Amino acid sequence: MNEMAKPPVPGIGITAKYPEIGTGPCDTAIYHEPEIYEKEMAAIFRRSWYMIGRVEQIPKSGDFFTYYLPTFRLEVLVCRDRHGEVNAFHNVCTHRGNVVEHRREGHSSGLFVCRFHGWSFDLEGNLAKIRDEEGFFGVDKACNGLKPIPMGIWEGFIWVCPEDEPYQSLEDFLGDQGRDTAGYPWGACSQFYQTEAEVNCNWKLVNDSPAEVYHIPVLHPKSAAPTMMASGNVMGRLLDTRVRGNHRTNSHYSVLGEPKPVQKLAYFHAAAAQNVVQEQLDYEMPVGINPTRSPFWTVDLIMFFPTIAFTLSAGMYTAHQVWPLGPNKSIYQQRVFVRPARTAAERFGQENTMVEFRDIVMEDFSTLERIQRALDSGQIKQFHYHDHEMALRHQHHVVTRILADYDREQAAA
Amino acid sequence: MTDHSLPEGFADLERFVPEWVQPDAEHRLAKRLSTDMDAIKAFYGAMLARGEAALAWLRGHELGTLPPEGENLLRLMLMLAEVAPAVEWYNDQRVYDGFPVERLRYIHQISDTAAQV
Numbered sequence: 001m002n003e004m005a006k007p008p009v010p011g012i013g014i015t016a017k018y019p020e021i022g023t024g025p026c027d028t029a030i031y032h033e034p035e036i037y038e039k040e041m042a043a044i045f046r047r048s049w050y051m052i053g054r055v056e057q058i059p060k061s062g063d064f065f066t067y068y069l070p071t072f073r074l075e076v077l078v079c080r081d082r083h084g085e086v087n088a089f090h091n092v093c094t095h096r097g098n099v100v101e102h103r104r105e106g107h108s109s110g111l112f113v114c115r116f117h118g119w120s121f122d123l124e125g126n127l128a129k130i131r132d133e134e135g136f137f138g139v140d141k142a143c144n145g146l147k148p149i150p151m152g153i154w155e156g157f158i159w160v161c162p163e164d165e166p167y168q169s170l171e172d173f174l175g176d177q178g179r180d181t182a183g184y185p186w187g188a189c190s191q192f193y194q195t196e197a198e199v200n201c202n203w204k205l206v207n208d209s210p211a212e213v214y215h216i217p218v219l220h221p222k223s224a225a226p227t228m229m230a231s232g233n234v235m236g237r238l239l240d241t242r243v244r245g246n247h248r249t250n251s252h253y254s255v256l257g258e259p260k261p262v263q264k265l266a267y268f269h270a271a272a273a274q275n276v277v278q279e280q281l282d283y284e285m286p287v288g289i290n291p292t293r294s295p296f297w298t299v300d301l302i303m304f305f306p307t308i309a310f311t312l313s314a315g316m317y318t319a320h321q322v323w324p325l326g327p328n329k330s331i332y333q334q335r336v337f338v339r340p341a342r343t344a345a346e347r348f349g350q351e352n353t354m355v356e357f358r359d360i361v362m363e364d365f366s367t368l369e370r371i372q373r374a375l376d377s378g379q380i381k382q383f384h385y386h387d388h389e390m391a392l393r394h395q396h397h398v399v400t401r402i403l404a405d406y407d408r409e410q411a412a413a
Numbered sequence: 414m415t416d417h418s419l420p421e422g423f424a425d426l427e428r429f430v431p432e433w434v435q436p437d438a439e440h441r442l443a444k445r446l447s448t449d450m451d452a453i454k455a456f457y458g459a460m461l462a463r464g465e466a467a468l469a470w471l472r473g474h475e476l477g478t479l480p481p482e483g484e485n486l487l488r489l490m491l492m493l494a495e496v497a498p499a500v501e502w503y504n505d506q507r508v509y510d511g512f513p514v515e516r517l518r519y520i521h522q523i524s525d526t527a528a529q530v
Contacts, residue, residue: 191529193438194521197512222502261461262497269468333520340529344471344479344487350523351494354438358517359498365512 008296010237010253012387018243018394025382026396030403031202032375037327040399043406044306045071045324047167049152049159049174051308053078055086056156056190057105062123064112065105066091070323070331072162076149077101079108081123088151088160094127094144095119112146121146154178156187174304177247180288181302189316189337193354196333199365201372203307203324204395206332209364210301210311210320211250212389213238219367223360226257227298240292241390246305246398248391251290254298262352270349281314303391305398311357315339318357328372334361419489420470420482426463426489429456434488439519441495446506446515450499457500460493477528484526491525 015023030036052067064079077091077100093100098116101108111120111128118131125146130139150161152170155178159170171178199206216236217225229236239251259267289312290297303309311318316338323331336354341347374380385393418430433456435441445453460467467490474483503509523529 191523192521193519193523195517195519197517199512223498260497260501262464262493262501265461265464265468266494269465269472335521338523342475342530344474344476344483344526345468347476347487347523347525348468348471348490348494351438351491352497354523355494355498358514359502359508359511362508362511362514362517366508366510368512 009232010239014238014241014390015387015393018390021243021390021393021397025384026393028375028381028383030396030399031204032327032372034327036403037202037324039403039406040324043402044399046163048306049161049166049170051157051159051319051321052076053158054156054187054190055153055158056187058086060107062108062110063106064101064108066099066101066103069160069162070325074149074162075099076160077112077146078151078158079112079123082110086151086153086158087123087125088149088158089125089146090149092147093119093121094146095130100146155182155184175247176244177249177288177302177304180244180291181286183284183286184289184312185283186317186337189339191340191350192335192337194333194335195358196331197365198325199330199332199368200328201330201368202328202375203322203330204399205368205371206320206322206330207303207307207309207395208392209368210309210361211303211391211395212386213250213252214386214388220360220363223356223363227254228252235388238388239294239297241388241394242288242291243394244288246402248303248305248394249288249291250301250303250391251292251294251297252299252301253294253296255296263356266349266352270345270352285314301391305395316353320361328376332365334358418482419486420480422470423463423467423486426459426486429459429489430485433492434485435492436488437519437525438491438495438522441492442514444492445495445499448506450504450506453496453499453506457493457496460489464490464493475528476526479526488525
């Protein structure tokens with residue numbers, strides 16, 4: 001795809017652009033200590049927003065999906081109401097606390113009927129009908145509708161906040177990172193595979209996994225390495241890491257190597273989306289994507305701290321999301337988003353994309369529980385980060401700073 | 414199965430039907446993990462040789478309109494995508510030294526054959 005003869009090999013110097021982050025070894029305590037995790041829950045997680053789906057999942061009035069937020073043990077119901085607005089509620093019947101809607105997705109004719117005692121709620125969350133109401137002792141229907149959960153939409157993604165009064169707005173939470181990546185055709189990639197796994201490791205290790213490419217030549221010798229190391233980039237270095245507040249973006253250097261035989265079929269005969277090149281774009285690339293405007297760019301890892309990152313190329317993207325469950329336990333969710341296929345051949349291209357990303361992430365994840373064991377047993381007390389592992393150093397810096405601010409806030413209260 | 418479970422011109426691939434025709438991605442992964450590498454390589458080799466021809470046929474057919482034999486041909490090609498890393502990257506059904514892929518749960522899948530546009 002990039003046909004220039006001698007692309008420049010990326011150098012060292014990313015960390016030096018952000019002197020406040022430092023260069024020394026980093027203490028690993030934040031990766032395993034239970035007291036730190038508890039503090040993170042209050043200072044970071046309860047103050048953040050969480051992506052739970054996309055507007056394309058509920059195109060028509062009455063369409064709904066439900067979602068469980070494992071970190072907060074919250075059940076959420078998202079639906080499109082009679083006016084076409086997206087609403088999000090705590091999926092909890094106000095009678096006895098069962099879920100109001102038990103299905104993962106579907107269409108409601110206008111009422112959500114609890115399968116416990118049959119209380120029903122409309123698409124705006126109002127308590128519409130109490131079955132055998134005369135047996136109650138003056139329940140005020142107007143005060144017993146479904147409880148809304150704070151919800152916002154960015155670029156078609158539906159986000160919720162676990163706090164009734166969010167610490168910050170969704171717009172402020174996303175900040176410059178959100179502004180600079182808006183305009184990518186997020187909604188055009190309307191088809192997705194979603195998988196998940198419970199991983200016995202701290203949430204930061206899940207974030208770390210795709211966030212450095214120092215490991216690429218060693219951990220991915222046959223899969224990702226051939227393109228990312230091509231044309232003399234033998235150390236598999238990045239083009240850049242760009243910090244925006246708590247968020248960050250890694251831009252990946254890549255030159256097309258010789259594809260494997262089935263990749264060749266997918267790329268050249270089935271329009272596989274990971275192979276869309278910049279010259280073929282039908283949209284203008286936002287300033288926050290391929291921010292260095294390198295012709296040797298193929299992929300950005302766009303991180304929205306603390307729990308979601310997008311591996312994004314010109315024609316498709318993968319969302320990596322972590323749900324913390326404890327100091328050394330997390331749920332990882334992966335969604336591979338691709339553009340809709342028209343022909344049956346393009347369906348093959350989609351499958352090739354999904355299988356490649358899944359297997360490469362399985363290569364990445366081989367390390368996570370092993371690292372966590374070394375952390376939990378005290379066998380590794382410090383991490384030494386390479387210049388091109390700067391994203392991990394930045395995460396350490398951000399977490400440490402937020403926890404220190406929180407301590408001061410608590411002391412002053 | 415009749416003797417025409419694949420479109421005309423693909424009789425040489427009939428021997429892979431129905432064993433390698435799986436209903437969705439989750440079953441394709443299970444098939445890969447439960448099949449020995451000799452059988453995977455035999456399937457991979459035969460399918461790769463006919464890959465361009467199969468994709469040419471599939472390119473002429475829109476999702477949502479496939480006849481049953483076209484669905485079978487598409488699902489054989491989707492199975493080729495599934496086993497490709499086993500042959501090309503790992504020489505093993507499993508991701509070499511990888512996280513156990515059977516711990517991954519499929520939550521949402523793209524339909525193999527339904528129209529998407």
